[in-house]
Amino acid sequence: MADLLTEQIDALEKQRNEKYILKGASPGLASDSRQEGDQEKAKLPKGVVLGPDGKPCRTCTSISDWRALTKMKSSAVSSSSNPAAKTTPVQETNNTSASSSSIPDDCPADxxxxxxxxxxxxxxxxxxxxxxxxxxxxxxxxxxxxxxxxxxxxxxxxxxxxxxxxxxxxxxxxxxxxxxxxxxxxxxxxxxxxxxxxxxxxxxxxxxxxxxxxxxxxxxx
CATH class of the missing domain: 1.20.120.310 (ERV/ALR sulfhydryl oxidase domain)
Incomplete structure (x- = not known):
C-alpha cells in the first residue's frame, strides 16, 4: 500500500511541478528553477517529494522514503569523509527502510x-x-x-x-x-x-x- 501511495504522490508531483515551483516566476527564473528542481529530484530516492522551496518535503513523504533519504545523505557524508568507504545504493537503502515504516508518536508526521x-x-x-x-x-x-x-x-x-x-x-x-x-x-x-x-x-x-x-x-x- 505504501508503494501505491508513493506512485500516486510521484505522479501528482510530476503533473503539478510547474504550478508549485514556477508560479509567479519570470521565464528565465522559471527555467532555472525547473532545472534545479529536476537536478535535485534526480538525486533523491523514489517517493521523496520536493516542496515549494525545492527542498524535500517531509510532510509530503512517507516515513520509509524519508528514512531512505536520511540514510542516503549519511552515506554520502561518510563517503566524502572516507573515500574508501562503500556508498550504499539508493535502491538498497529503499528496500531496507521499507521494512521499517512505523513512526514514533513524538516525531514529525509523515x-x-x-x-x-x-x-x-x-x-x-x-x-x-x-x-x-x-x-x-x-x-x-x-x-x-x-x-x-x-x-x-x-x-x-x-x-x-x-x-x-x-x-x-x-x-x-x-x-x-x-x-x-x-x-x-x-x-x-x-x-x-x-x-x-x-x-x-x-x-x-x-x-x-x-x-x-x-x-x-x-x-x-
Whole structure:
C-alpha cells in the first residue's frame, strides 16, 4: 500500500511541478528553477517529494522514503569523509527502510500519518455538524474548506483536493446545508483519494455509524 501511495504522490508531483515551483516566476527564473528542481529530484530516492522551496518535503513523504533519504545523505557524508568507504545504493537503502515504516508518536508526521489524522478531524466535523445548518455556518464551512485546500501541509494533496472540489461540472462542490449531505460529501471526497491510492472504498451509507453514532454491534459503546 505504501508503494501505491508513493506512485500516486510521484505522479501528482510530476503533473503539478510547474504550478508549485514556477508560479509567479519570470521565464528565465522559471527555467532555472525547473532545472534545479529536476537536478535535485534526480538525486533523491523514489517517493521523496520536493516542496515549494525545492527542498524535500517531509510532510509530503512517507516515513520509509524519508528514512531512505536520511540514510542516503549519511552515506554520502561518510563517503566524502572516507573515500574508501562503500556508498550504499539508493535502491538498497529503499528496500531496507521499507521494512521499517512505523513512526514514533513524538516525531514529525509523515504524509500517511498526516492523512489519517486529517480524515479523522474532517469526518468528526461532519458528524458534529447540525442536522440543518444556518446560512452563516454554511458560509463559514465553505470558507474553511476553501482555505483548507490551500493550506494543507502536503502541497500535492492540497492541490489534488482543490482540483477535485473545483471540478468544472460542479458535482464535487461542498454540500454543507446539513449533516446528512455534508457527511456523504466528505465520504465521497475520502473515497476519491482511496480510489487513487488503490484502497478499498468505504460504504458511504455507513458513514454515521463509523464517525457519529458508533457501530450497531456495540463495539464502540
Amino acid at each position: 504524509v500517511e500519518t498526516l492523512g489519517r489524522n486529517t480524515w479523522t478531524l474532517l469526518h468528526t466535523m461532519t458528524a458534529n455538524y447540525p442536522k440543518t445548518a444556518p446560512p452563516q455556518l454554511q458560509n463559514e464551512m465553505q470558507s474553511f474548506l476553501s482555505l483548507f485546500s490551500k493550506l494543507y501541509p502536503c502541497w500535492i494533496c492540497a492541490d489534488d483536493f482543490r482540483t477535485w472540489m473545483n471540478n468544472p461540472s460542479g458535482q464535487n462542490k461542498p454540500r454543507v446545508k446539513g449533516r446528512a449531505e455534508f457527511g456523504n460529501w466528505m465520504c465521497e471526497a475520502h473515497n476519491e483519494v482511496n480510489r487513487k491510492l488503490g484502497k478499498k472504498e468505504f460504504d458511504c451509507s455507513k458513514w454515521e455509524e463509523r464517525w457519529r453514532t458508533g457501530w450497531k454491534d456495540g463495539r464502540c459503546d
